[in-house]
Each structure stands twice: as C-alpha cells, then as structure tokens.
Amino acid sequence: MEIIQFSRQKEAVVFTIFFPVILLAIFGSVFKDTIAPGVTFSQYFVAGMIASGLVNSGFQNIAINIPLERDMGAIKRLRGTPLPITSYFIGKAISVFASMAVQVIILLIIGTAFFGLNLPTEPSKWLTFTWILILGTACATALGVAFSAVPKNGRGASAIVSPVVIVLQFFSGVFFVFTQLPGWMQQVAAIFPLKWLTQGMRSVFLPDTFAAQEVAQSWESGRTALILFAWLIAGLFLAVKTFRWENK
Amino acid sequence: MKVIEVKGLTKSYGDFKAVAGIDLTIEAGEIFALLGPNGAGKTTTVEILAGFRDREAGSVSVLGFDPATKGDAGRAWRNRIGIVLQTASDAGSFKVREIVKHFSAFYANPRDVDQVIEAVGLSEKRDSLVLELSGGQRRRLDVALGIIGSPELLFLDEPTTGFDPEARRAFWSLIRDLKAGGTTILLTTHYLDEAEELADRVAVIAAGKIIEVSTPALLGGRSTAKATVSWLGSNGIQTEESDNPTAVVSKLAAQFGGDIPELVITRPSLEDIYLKMIGGQHE
Numbered sequence: 001m002e003i004i005q006f007s008r009q010k011e012a013v014v015f016t017i018f019f020p021v022i023l024l025a026i027f028g029s030v031f032k033d034t035i036a037p038g039v040t041f042s043q044y045f046v047a048g049m050i051a052s053g054l055v056n057s058g059f060q061n062i063a064i065n066i067p068l069e070r071d072m073g074a075i076k077r078l079r080g081t082p083l084p085i086t087s088y089f090i091g092k093a094i095s096v097f098a099s100m101a102v103q104v105i106i107l108l109i110i111g112t113a114f115f116g117l118n119l120p121t122e123p124s125k126w127l128t129f130t131w132i133l134i135l136g137t138a139c140a141t142a143l144g145v146a147f148s149a150v151p152k153n154g155r156g157a158s159a160i161v162s163p164v165v166i167v168l169q170f171f172s173g174v175f176f177v178f179t180q181l182p183g184w185m186q187q188v189a190a191i192f193p194l195k196w197l198t199q200g201m202r203s204v205f206l207p208d209t210f211a212a213q214e215v216a217q218s219w220e221s222g223r224t225a226l227i228l229f230a231w232l233i234a235g236l237f238l239a240v241k242t243f244r245w246e247n248k
Numbered sequence: 249m250k251v252i253e254v255k256g257l258t259k260s261y262g263d264f265k266a267v268a269g270i271d272l273t274i275e276a277g278e279i280f281a282l283l284g285p286n287g288a289g290k291t292t293t294v295e296i297l298a299g300f301r302d303r304e305a306g307s308v309s310v311l312g313f314d315p316a317t318k319g320d321a322g323r324a325w326r327n328r329i330g331i332v333l334q335t336a337s338d339a340g341s342f343k344v345r346e347i348v349k350h351f352s353a354f355y356a357n358p359r360d361v362d363q364v365i366e367a368v369g370l371s372e373k374r375d376s377l378v379l380e381l382s383g384g385q386r387r388r389l390d391v392a393l394g395i396i397g398s399p400e401l402l403f404l405d406e407p408t409t410g411f412d413p414e415a416r417r418a419f420w421s422l423i424r425d426l427k428a429g430g431t432t433i434l435l436t437t438h439y440l441d442e443a444e445e446l447a448d449r450v451a452v453i454a455a456g457k458i459i460e461v462s463t464p465a466l467l468g469g470r471s472t473a474k475a476t477v478s479w480l481g482s483n484g485i486q487t488e489e490s491d492n493p494t495a496v497v498s499k500l501a502a503q504f505g506g507d508i509p510e511l512v513i514t515r516p517s518l519e520d521i522y523l524k525m526i527g528g529q530h531e
Contacts, residue, residue, distance in 0.1 A: 073333060077393070080298060080331035081354045082323045 019056075021106055024049050024115070027175065039210050041177070043118070046111035047205045048174035051136065051197035053103040057096050058140025059147065060165045066092075066148035067157040070244065089145065096141050104133065117205060125204050128221065132200040135228045139193055142235025149242035173198050179214065193231045196224040249276040250309075251401055251432045252297060257306035259292055266292045268456035269306070274434060276400075279427050281447035282436040285526055289456040290436035291334065291405055297434070298331050298403050311401060327356050330399035330431075332390045334406055344381070345374045348392050355397030368392045368422060384415040388422070395426065402426065404435035408442060420445055440518045454526040464518060473516045480510035 027045050069075050078088055111117035120126055147164075151157035169175060171185055172194035178186065189195040202210065203219035211219050252274035259267040267289045274280045282290045295301040297308060299315035299322060308315060313325040342350070348365055352358035365374055368388040373381060381389060387407060394402055404423070408416045423446055427433060437443055443450045444464045451461040460467065475493040478485055479500060490496045493513050500508045 076300065077331075077333060079300065080326060080329075080333075081351065081397070082327045082356075083354045084320070084323065 018106075021110055024107065024110060039206055040116055042115035043111075043206060044177060044202065045174075046107060046115055046117045047201040048172075048198045049111075050104055050107050051194065051201045052169055052174050053107060054100055054133065054136045054197065055140050055165060055168075055194055057100040057103060058137050059144040060161055061099070062092060062096065062141055062144030063147040063151070063161040064154075064157045066145065067151040068154035070148075071154035092145070093138075093141055096144075097137060100133075100137050118207075120204055128200070129204045132197065132204070132224070132228075135225065135232065136193070136197045136200070139228050139232040139235060142232050142239055143193075144235075146235050146238035146242060149244050168192060168194050171195070193228050196220075196227045200224045200228075250274070251276050251311060252434065253307075253309045254297070255307045257293065257296065257308060258304045259289075259296060259301070260304055265456050267296070267303075270453070270456070270458050272451065272458070272461075274432065276432050277427070277430060278448040279423065279433045279435065279446050281443040281450045282434065282453055283438070283440070283443045283447075283450050283522070284436075284453035285438055288453045288526075290438075290453055293453070294403055294405050294434065294436055298329065299326070327397060328400050330394035330397060330402040332387075332394040332402070332404045332407060334409070342378055343375050344370055344378060344389060347378060347389070348396055351393050352396045357398050358396050359398050361396070364392050364396050367395075367425065369418065384411055384419075387411070387419070391422065395431070399431060401432045401434070404433060406436055406438070408437070408439065416442070440522055444518050452522060452525050459525050467518065467521055473521070475513055475515045478510070478512045478514075479508050485510065 024046060027042075066075075075088070079085075108117070108119070112119055120129065147161065148157075151160045168189075171181070171189040172178070172192065173181070173189070174194070178189075178195065178198070181189070186195075199214060199219065200221065202214075203221060203224075208219075214220070250273055252272060254270060254272040257267055257270040257272075258265070270289075270293060272293075282293065284290050292301065296303045297310055297315060299310075302316055311325065311328055313321075315322075315325070317325075345361065345365065349361045352361050352364075362371075362374075365371055368391050370385060370388055370392065373385060378386070378389065391404075391407070394404075407423075408419050411419065420442070423433060423435075435442075435446065447464055449461060450464050450467055452459045452467070474489040474491055476487055476489050477493050477496045477500075478487040480486075488496055497508070497511070497513070500511070
C-alpha cells in the first residue's frame with residue numbers, strides 16, 4: 001500500500017528518483033578530471049550518489065513523510081485499529097527499499113552508460129555492495145523514523161530535514177573528493193554514517209588501487225560496517241522512544 | 249449490559265483541568281450523546297475512552313477492558329471498537345474502495361467492503377480518489393473505515409461539523425441504521441438538534457464536568473417546564489407562561505370569540521434548556 005501511495009504522488013517520485021540522476025548528469029558532465037590513475041571524478045561521484053540515494057530514500061523521505069502523515073491524522077487512525085505498530089514500520093521499510101532499488105538501478109545504468117562507471121567483476125565486490133546497500137538503507141530508515149519526531153508538523157518537515165541531508169552530503173565526500181576537504185570537516189563527517197557509506201560504495205566501484213587515496217589508506221570495510229551498525233541501533237532505539245502518533 | 253463504565257475520570261493539561269471528575273455509564277445498543285460547548289472536555293474524554301490518551305485519575309472500562317492497557321492486549325480490544333476522529337485528511341491518493349479494503353484486512357471479522365461502502369452512501373464514488381471527495385463524503389468514508397471491522401462500539405467525535413442540513417440528515421439516517429444493526433454508539437457534538445434527533449440519552453458536559461444525564465425529552469426538566477403561549481393582543485404581542493397551555497388557549501378563544509391572532513405555543517427548546525445548563529458553568 002505504501003508503494004502505491006508513493007508512486008501516486010508524482011512530485012515525490014520525480015524528486016526522489018530522478019533528482020540524484022539529474023545531479024549526476026550535471027556534476028558528471030562538469031567535472032571530468034581524473035583524480036587518480038584510472039579513476040575519474042565522475043566515477044567517484046556516482047559512487048557517492050548511490051550512497052546519497054540510500055540516504056535520500058531512507059532518511060529524507062521518511063523524516064518528511066511521517067510528519068506529513070501525522071499531520072493528516074493517518075497515523076492516529078491506524079493507532080485505533082488492531083494493526084500492530086510494527087506493521088506500519090515494515091510497510092514503510094518495504095517502500096523505502098523499493099524506491100531505493102529503483103534509484104540504484106537507474107544510477108547504475110546511467111553511470112555505466114555515460115560516466116564510465118565500471119561494474120565490479122569480482123563476486124566479493126558484489127557481496128560488499130549488497131551488505132552496504134542493505135545495512136545503509138536500514139540505518140537511514142531507522143534514523144529517518146527517529147528524526148521524524150523532530151519537525152513539529154508536516155509543513156516544517158521539509159525545511160528541517162533537507163538542509164540536514166544536503167549539509168551532510170557536502171561534508172561526506174559526495175560532491176567533493178573527501179580527502180580534499182579540510183581536516184576538521186573530515187573528522188566531523190567521520191562521526192556520521194554517510195561518509196562511511198560513500199567510502200563503502202567507492203570500495204565497490206573504484207579500483208582497489210584507489211584505496212591508497214582514502215583517509216586511512218584502505219577501504220576500512222570492517223569499520224564501515226561497525227559504524228553503520230552502531231547508527232542503526234541508535235536509530236532504532238531513538239525511533240522507539242520518540243515516535244509521536246500525533247502533533248501536540 | 250454496560251458497554252462503558254467510567255468513574256471519577258480526571259485529566260489535566262498542566263494547570264488546566266480538561267476533565268474534572270466524570271462518571272458515565274453507557275448501555276449496549278444505545279446512542280449516547282456527549283453534548284457540550286467547545287473546550288468542555290468532550291474530545292479529551294472520548295480520546296481517553298478510545299485509548300488515545302492516558303488519564304490522570306479514575307477508572308475506565310470499555311467493553312470490559314481498560315483502554316490504558318499497553319501492549320498487545322489492546323489489539324483484541326481494538327478489533328471490537330470503531331473510531332471516527334475529527335478532521336483527518338489522510339489517504340488522499342488512494343481510491344475509496346482501496347482504502348476501505350486495506351483497512352478491512354486489519355480486522356478479524358470485517359464486514360463486506362462493498363456493503364459498507366454502500367451503507368455509507370459512497371457507492372458512486374467507489375473508484376474515486378479520496379482527495380476528490382467533498383467534505384461530507386470524506387466524513388462518510390471516515391465512518392466506513394470506522395465500521396469496516398464490525399465494531400460493537402463506535403466512537404464518533406463531532407461527526408457532522410461543517411455539514412449542510414441535507415448532508416446532516418442523511419448522516420443521521422446512517423447512524424440510525426447502525427444502531428438498528430446493534431452497534432452501541434457514543435457521539436460527541438455541540439449541535440443540539442443532533443443530540444435531540446439521534447440520542448437515546450444525552451450527557452451535558454461543560455468545563456470538564458457532567459451537568460446532567462438524561463433523555464433529550466426529559467433533559468433539564470424540559471417536559472415539566474412551563475410552556476409559553478403568545479398571541480397578538482391589543483397592546484402588541486403578549487405572552488403568558490403556563491403549565492396548562494390548553495387552558496390558556498381556551499380562555500383566549502373565548503376572549504377573542506374564535507380565531508386567536510398570531511397564536512404560538514412553545515415549549516422550551518432543548519437549546520433554551522441547554523444554554524441555561526451550561527451558562528451556570530462559565531466562571
């Protein structure tokens with residue numbers, strides 16, 4: 001049901017699914033430099049955009065939509081039915097995964113077709129891709145639900161959530177090569193999951209030789225998993241504690 | 249059989265006592281109206297009874313269950329009740345039939361989807377998007393979602409606010425049908441005619457307290473209150489209050505030798521009684 005609702009809201013579909021593609025088209029075309037042997041900025045950027053796409057579907061969408069639904073009385077109505085709360089969240093999660101899947105597929109297609117993205121050839125890379133995708137989306141969704149308690153109503157939600165996401169994207173090496181950012185920015189960004197997500201995506205799509213260019217001179221997959229997981233737990237905990245059925 | 253039993257219900261928001269000690273008993277199969285001005289505590293009371301809000305003090309039993317019980321136990325209880333809230337604008341992008349069908353899946357014993365849609369008078373709009381519905385139609389959909397689970401008890405919070413007179417009458421007819429089907433109904437309203445038309449019993453509530461519980465006919469001693477006879481006399485409109493208006497009319501008929509000009513006999517309306525009752529509660 002959630003998916004039907006989402007797909008019927010034309011603006012939401014366009015924004016969530018096509019915006020990353022549009023950004024990719026713009027940035028990919030503007031910055032054509034090679035940033036390391038065999039690696040162009042566009043490839044770096046696509047990896048970052050895929051990670052962004054997860055955050056977009058999971059965090060941004062959820063943190064804006066839940067306050068909107070709360071405004072409209074949808075959540076309060078559900079609360080009066082025998083439907084268990086978890087079913088509501090599972091429905092949302094499925095919708096997030098579906099929109100994320102569409103985004104990723106589109107980005108992969110356009111990335112490989114126009115921006116020289118190389119699809120990984122080793123199965124281990126695909127494995128990495130899969131767990132990062134799942135863990136990243138789950139983490140973003142949990143944080144999105146937790147954050148949905150912050151906006152006081154649906155109208156203000158977009159104004160509060162979007163800047164958070166955009167600022168984070170700038171900090172985390174989506175629009176600029178991470179290692180070129182000032183040191184303090186890198187350290188702040190390292191606390192948040194997006195930096196690790198983008199790095200993880202790069203570990204999938206960029207040649208391993210590039211790893212030397214990353215902050216710790218390696219992909220740090222283990223640490224990536226740990227940090228994402230920690231944020232997922234934190235997100236779930238906060239979500240349960242702070243979820244609001246209605247505006248008050 | 250008592251469907252709802254409330255004793256000493258209290259709820260404050262900070263210093264403001266929204267509900268200041270309420271006792272209520274609602275019997276199976278009746279339509280019970282909670283009548284009061286805005287801010288009287290009607291919605292707070294209903295929300296506590298429906299399990300949306302925690303109470304401060306007092307005991308509440310709805311269908312034998314305490315609505316404040318947390319956790320899964322509430323699910324079986326929520327299966328037996330229907331709730332129709334005030335203004336909700338959700339589910340806009342769904343079709344009418346879709347959303348009713350969706351909600352029917354939540355319940356153990358749902359009514360037939362098409363039958364419910366017809367019962368609320370939305371058969372023509374089955375395939376319309378919810379956001380295309382008019383206000384009155386939207387409310388009917390809300391009722392459909394409230395009754396799809398075949399509830400034993402239905403909560404209606406100010407159901408016809410904003411309706412035109414024709415829509416209201418149609419809505420009342422729907423509610424009467426529900427009662428005929430055996431559903432107990434608790435409705436809140438600030439419309440006197442609604443309370444009078446629908447309710448078997450009315451509780452007048454103001455400033456968080458119940459002033460009286462009675463049938464609409466007996467409320468405020470209405471049936472025993474004096475009638476007012478007015479007519480056009482030599483000095484303009486004259487009125488006389490009397491317990492026996494027939495006697496007054498006879499006297500006037502003799503006086504005028506036949507037709508009494510501009511004769512009007514009124515008993516106090518529910519509105520007169522009501523305004524007097526709640527007037528005393530304004531601090």
